[in-house]
Amino acid sequence: MKPKYTQENIDDEKEELEFMKESLLEMDQLSEQTARVLKVFDLRLKSLAKISAPIYKSTEKLARLYVNVGETAISLDNILKFYEASGHDSSIIISGIQQEDLDLYLSTIKRLHEAEQVLSKIKLLSAAQSQKDTEKLITAGHKNVQKYLISKTKKGSKKVDPTNFSFASDIPTINNHELNIIMSLFRKFERYEFHAKYTKDLAICFSEVRSSIAIECLSDLQSSSLDSYNLLNTDQSLNKSDFTAKKNPTTNFLIVEPSAQGQQMSSAQSIYRTYTENFLKVLVCERQLLESTIPKSVLRNSLNVLVNTVYTSLIKASQRICEHLSESIYSNIAAAIEFRSACKDTANSLSKTIDFDSSLKVDLKHIVHSITKPLSSTFSGLIQTLKSTTNKPPVSKSGGIYGPTITAFELIKGIADCKEKVEEILYSLGDGHWNNSSKDMKKDYISAISQMIEMVSKQYSHPGSMFAFQANNFHYISNAIKYSSGLSQFLPSSIITKYETLTGRNRMALKAIWQSSLATFMSSNINSNEKIELFNTSFEKICNDLSSFVIYDPDLRGHLIQDAVDCLVPKYSSFLDENKINRSYLKYPVPAVEKKIDLTYSNKQS
Secondary structure, three states: OOOOOOHHHHHHHHHHHHHHHHHHHHHHHHHHHHHHHHHHHHHHHHHHHHHHHHHHHHHHHHHHHHHHHHHHHHHHHHHHHHHHHHHHHHHHHHHOOOOOOHHHHHHHHHHHHHHHHHHOOOOOHHHHHHHHHHHHHHHHHHHHHHHHHHHHHHHHEOOOOHHHOOOHHHOOOEOHHHHHHHHHHHHHHHHOOOOHHHHHHHHHHHHHHHHHHHHHHHHHHHHHHHHHOOOOOOOHHHHHHHHHHOOOOHHHOOOOOOOHHHHOOOOOOOHHHHHHHHHHHHHHHHHHHHHHHOOHHHHHHHHHHHHHHHHHHHHHHHHHHHHHHHHOHHHOHHHHHHHHHHHHHHHHHHHHHOOOOOOOOOOHHHHHHHHHHHHHHHHHHHHHHHHOOOOOOOOOOOEOOOHHHHHHHHHHHHHHHOHHHHHHHHHHHOOOOHHHOHHHHHHHHHHHHHHHHHHHHHHOOOHHHHHHHHHHHHHHHHHHHHOOHHHHOOOOHHHHHHHHHHHHHHHHHHHHHHHHHHHHHHOOOOOHHHHHHHHHHHHHHHHHHHHOOEOOOHHHHHHHHHHHHHHHHHHHHHHHHHOOOOHHHOOOOHHHHHHHHHHHHHOOOO
8 A cells, every 4th residue: 555645745745834934934024014014104193193183173163263254244244234224214214104105114114123123232332323323213213103193094084973873883983095004004013023012102193093083073062061051161260269259058049040951951861961972972983993903912002092081071071060060059950960860871881881991080980979969968958948037039029920939840840850860869868758759859849839938928018918929829839730740740639739729728818808898898887988988998908909919820810800809799789789879979880890800910911
């Protein structure tokens, strides 16, 4: 068997292995050298990194600086624009809104606001001056917008008579063209997001113009109200001082000329009530206009401005009327009752209709309180005055109806026409008699009038004059009650019967006076001719006493004539017949007696 490897092969392999060994040793040395070179290179790279890092950082800073410089240049350019804003936009602002170009004008104001904000942050004197100039332009700009709004509001508005319209919604306010411009202005103003202060100021301008127009629309009604109390052309200071010097106390009301307006006031609408009702109507109309025109954010404040302004005008007029009525309450009681009622009704309606914050120190509720106080003491004061034995005007020699009787009755008729309004005041007095029904107060009042008549009738020195005076006045009272719906409706018929009875008693007393001229006919101590002479004298005296009296009422005059004829003529005629007196020689034959009686009651008719 042959061996696998020969010696020769082994030797060859050995040589190759030696060669490989040498080669590996050389490679190992080369690797070591390479490692040393790489190590040196690594060290150099590290050194390079240390050198290049600061350079990189410097380059990075330089890049940032470059960017900052660019941005600064842009900012500086913008700031320079803000510096120049006041000069650039001044012509637009100063000239005002041109050709209805609201957007141009409002955008210019907005740009000025932005400039002002930027300039306020720059701590330089030059910026401060530019800021002041810009602020002036902003102020001027907003004022011009306000002037524009005022101009459009006035142009589109006109004075109207609210009494011509049944409802607030029917009252015209601003014509459509101007109203659309105004509404557009408010919408754009909100869109540019100006500070709330400027929106508020703009809305207030609108409210102030509309309030002045509302006052103008109510001016005629206000003047008519004041004129109805004779206050329209009266100097307030002189008027007040005059009332202070000459107050009209309870004891004077019967001798003071009653105000025609005051004593003839009925339950129908007064002029003042018409004024207050239209005041409410106009306010509702203006509220509706504000709600549809200005932003909700400033609506309440604007409504407060408008309502308080118009309300102030009403209060000033109402205060003048209240002072006038309070100072002359007894000659204007019916007017005062109606005035108080109108004030109270208006105050209640206002609180329900308009939600606003009143800034007035004095409002309608205060005025109601002011007029209620003198009214509350008036009713008892009137009765005390009627019963008083002093300070009554003298009776007229011509008789007729006693002036204070007419005054007092016109007053109570006026009060009766205000039944519910009076009872409200009487109830508040807490009196156990009157606060049950105003009927009792009227009965007491009329009873006091009759006491006054009986009292003043004693000023006449002749009984006949006294009885004629009482008959005349009591007859007037019964008719005044009978023909006054306000009184007859709420007073029992027994009251009328009472004064008819009093009239009848005085008629009977007058008949007795007439019959006294026949007293001598029963005497047996004197002859017939003397009796006739005494009759003539007594008859003429009675006729003379009564002939100066005026009996206005034809029915009463007829009754008095008939009473005198009935009580005289039959007995006089019988006496003549019984004594067979020649009537042709008599001074007063029967027809002459009848004629004389008729002339006595009729010759002073007017």
